[in-house]
Amino acid sequence: MQSHKSDNSFNYCDEYNEQPHLWDKPLNDAEKERLSVTRSFIPKDVETILDVGCGDGRITNELAKYNIIGIDASREAIKYVKTPKVLARIEQIPFQNKSFDLVLYTQVAEHLPNAILRKSIREVERVSKKYILLSVPFKENLYAGMTKCNNCGEVFHIYNHFQSFSKKRLASLFPGFKPVDWITFGPYGEYRNKLLSFLARLGGKWSVDTHTLCPKCGSKNAGTEQGNILSWVAERVNWRIGSIYPFKRKRWIAVLYEKSNTMRKQWPS
Secondary structure, eight states: OOOTTTHHHEEEEEEEHOOOGGOOOOHHHHHHHHHHHHHHOOTTTOOOOEEEEETOOOOOOOGSSSEEEEEEEOOHHHOOOOSSEEEEEESOOOOOOEEEEEEEESSSSSSHHHHHHHHHHHHHHHHEEEEEEEEEEEEEGGGGGGEBBBBTOOEEEEOOOOOOOOOOHHHHTTTTOOOEEEEEEEOOOOOHHHHHHHHHHHOOOOOOOOOOOOTTHHHHHHHHSSSOHHHHHHHHHHHHHHHHHHHOEEEEEEEEESOOOOOSSSSOO
């Protein structure tokens, strides 16, 4: 496998997303809920939709009653999209200004390094005529998902996440649009204290997943469920706190943005 450069994370994203085993799977319960939320948030006056970062079309294909187009940079993923589709990068959307009533930007932003995220936000705003519908993990503790390559020692997020989104950040994410509706959904997340996560990593315990791809050397051998006494104590304390004070934040948030100053709901705490 060709070597990766740790300072060029978007090339890493490209190769990560070309792994065939990531795509063309049946919708799991979480994805079915995301599809339901997406459908319920599409305004009645929407006719044209662009699904940015559509992947293998697991959402796009289910919205075929609309005039919908999917775009994605992964050749492997997009071959499963059954609606009209375009192989394109999220930071260079090949459509004219205000081409779509609604732009879907779901489960994408968390995967983008800062420079690409900024460019993609400008592009999504540019091609949207009325609305943007975004969904992302809500207040994700990125450090809890970090792993370490057992080959070269590179530290990176096991699910290829670069961003975490709070209500404050989401409120101002699209300068030309205002959030007008929202919902948190999915299962309740596990309690993951940032300091305790750091201590667990310091003690040598790192996240493990079979889809891991090191951004530096390309190895799939990363993480370990073993750690020293510091890791054990940190994980035990984290579990204990979570059992005493149940974590009540759902894992994802969906936000509908509109070219309007109307705010229909208050933001969640």
